Amino acid sequence: MTRAFHPLVRCCFLLLFFLLTGGLLAATPQLQSWTTSNGARVIFVETDALPMLDVRVVFDAGSARDGELAGLAAFTNAMLTEGAGEWNADTLAARLENRGIDMGSGSLRDMAWVSLRTLTEQPTLEVAISTLAKVLAAPRFDGDAIARVREQMLVARRQLLQKPGGIASERFYRTLYGDHPYAHPPGGTEQSLQQIGRSQLQAFHRRYYVGGNAVIAMVGAVDRKAAEQIAERVIGELPRGQHAPELPQPKTVKGGQLRQVFPSSQTHILMGQLGIRRGDPDYFPLYVGNHVLGGSSLVSILGDEVRNKRGLSYSVYSYFSAMRAAGPFVMAAQTKNDKADETLQVMRQTLRDFVQQGPSVEALDAAKKNLVGGFPLQIANNGKIVRYIAMIGFYDLPLDWLEQVPRRIQAVTLADVRDAFLRRIDPERNITVVVGGKPE
Numbered sequence: 001m002t003r004a005f006h007p008l009v010r011c012c013f014l015l016l017f018f019l020l021t022g023g024l025l026a027a028t029p030q031l032q033s034w035t036t037s038n039g040a041r042v043i044f045v046e047t048d049a050l051p052m053l054d055v056r057v058v059f060d061a062g063s064a065r066d067g068e069l070a071g072l073a074a075f076t077n078a079m080l081t082e083g084a085g086e087w088n089a090d091t092l093a094a095r096l097e098n099r100g101i102d103m104g105s106g107s108l109r110d111m112a113w114v115s116l117r118t119l120t121e122q123p124t125l126e127v128a129i130s131t132l133a134k135v136l137a138a139p140r141f142d143g144d145a146i147a148r149v150r151e152q153m154l155v156a157r158r159q160l161l162q163k164p165g166g167i168a169s170e171r172f173y174r175t176l177y178g179d180h181p182y183a184h185p186p187g188g189t190e191q192s193l194q195q196i197g198r199s200q201l202q203a204f205h206r207r208y209y210v211g212g213n214a215v216i217a218m219v220g221a222v223d224r225k226a227a228e229q230i231a232e233r234v235i236g237e238l239p240r241g242q243h244a245p246e247l248p249q250p251k252t253v254k255g256g257q258l259r260q261v262f263p264s265s266q267t268h269i270l271m272g273q274l275g276i277r278r279g280d281p282d283y284f285p286l287y288v289g290n291h292v293l294g295g296s297s298l299v300s301i302l303g304d305e306v307r308n309k310r311g312l313s314y315s316v317y318s319y320f321s322a323m324r325a326a327g328p329f330v331m332a333a334q335t336k337n338d339k340a341d342e343t344l345q346v347m348r349q350t351l352r353d354f355v356q357q358g359p360s361v362e363a364l365d366a367a368k369k370n371l372v373g374g375f376p377l378q379i380a381n382n383g384k385i386v387r388y389i390a391m392i393g394f395y396d397l398p399l400d401w402l403e404q405v406p407r408r409i410q411a412v413t414l415a416d417v418r419d420a421f422l423r424r425i426d427p428e429r430n431i432t433v434v435v436g437g438k439p440e
Helices: 007-020 072-079 089-097 124-137 143-160 164-177 190-195 198-208 224-235 283-295 301-308 337-357 361-378 382-394 401-411 414-424
Strands: 032-035 041-046 052-059 102-107 112-119 214-220 256-260 266-274 315-320 328-336 431-435
Touching: 032 224, 041 224, 041 382, 052 124, 052 224, 052 382, 072 102, 072 112, 072 143, 072 198, 089 124, 102 124, 112 124, 112 382, 124 224, 143 164, 143 190, 143 198, 164 256, 164 266, 164 328, 164 431, 214 224, 214 382, 266 337, 283 301, 283 315, 283 337, 283 361, 283 401, 283 414, 301 315, 301 328, 301 337, 328 337, 337 414, 337 431, 361 401, 361 414, 382 401
Parallel strands: 041 214, 256 431
Antiparallel strands: 032 041, 052 112, 052 214, 102 112, 266 328, 266 431, 315 328
16 A cells, blocks of 8 residues: 655655756756736746745835835735635635645835745646636735734834844934835834735735735746746736836934944944945946955955944844845844943944945955855755746846856956945944943
8 A cells, every 4th residue: 555645745756856856957047038918027947857836926015105004015915815715814724734735925125925836747736826816816804804913013013122133223224214115114013013004005006906906926837837827826817007116315324323332232323324226237346355354254355344344243244135126234242231332333444445446346246156056055945936037027137147147247347346345335424323231
């Protein structure tokens, strides 16, 4: 008598076999693209390495679209998997779990998404696709589910306000972005979450969860014809609608420092200014340069100056967060309360020196080798690829962007880095937020 394995267990066996036999995905997968009948852009990568399909449907429906109700985008997105069509939250979860189908959702400032991972064998694939289509087009917004999600978001909000890092991040964004849509907390506030009800959730869904505002990313063991049919089924029940309007560019603010006392043993420091948007011509010089400055953590200049030489902080780093409008450039550290001022001074001086002098030739070469050598690992499986191609579609990057990355990193010169940092980063314009310490 043969024993039938659960689909997810069977997939794990296949994945193990795949890895043991050395069948790695090509470093630069071939992207195909088209548009559905209701205006959604599709980006597809065919690979038969595993009998699986990953789908990620992305909408321009992040917290930048909240309007006057902070948290509305995240609330709406969370409700999609809390019941759809004829299934309430429990029956929907059972429908997916019984077949080893993984469905998730999430949102950021720019985007919101629903993701799906399923085996491509029938009837599992049919169930997965039909369920995803219903989740996108017909969320129930049941009263008990709304109350449950609201409470979860309120708990998350209260927990954030109990952490100095969470407080620092919120104050940093609010100060840096002022009246821009990026300023308010994506998870909402106590007041705004209490004001969000079924009608607001439905209205947000009707406006932003439409074909013309969507990108579908797919990676898996189906051919182009099947992929086209799947894309139509996944998104086809949604109206065409319109793409969300272009976001305004944030205004540059003057530098300054904000301190907030918080009863903690560690002080959290965030320092930064407006950085770059996706597709910015300075993206690669700034990305490579930042890897030297603080992107490679402990082996970076910041890590060496703040941690290795002075022992001021175990965690210190920097990054550019490129978004649809200009995202932030951030330097961050955690340190003992009595070392906060010294840590700040070292971070500021390190940035000034880097902007004026740039990296050394040796450090730049090492950074490029590290980034280029590590890039294949960033796209080493279907799940990673689908996230990358969703980003490519959402930000309207060229289809050969994955192929461009290694060579554009390699092409960055010392002059490129120095020029980009001198033009784009002004150490005297930093917003600095310091949260921690005990009241005197």
